[in-house]
Amino acid sequence: MRAYYDHLQARGKTKMQALVATMRKLLHAIFGMFKHDQIFDGHKLYAAPDLAPISPAPQPQEVLCP
Helix, strand or coil: CCCHHHHHHHCCCCCCHHHHHHHHHHHHHHHHHHCCCCCCCCCHHHHCCCCCCCCCCCCCCCCCCC
16 A cells, blocks of 8 residues: 555655545455455555566657658
């Protein structure tokens, strides 16, 4: 949940907005766990992005006709 909170702050949310959004997400997860009788799985809540930098997509090259 800390990764989700940090992600929200990185997107420009204030500390209180990020905290409330994290609490709401956790509350929804708890409700879903009881409703569907499942155990907690943190990967279903938020998959933290890899820390490796993403390379930019290659730019299309111009095709010249002879």
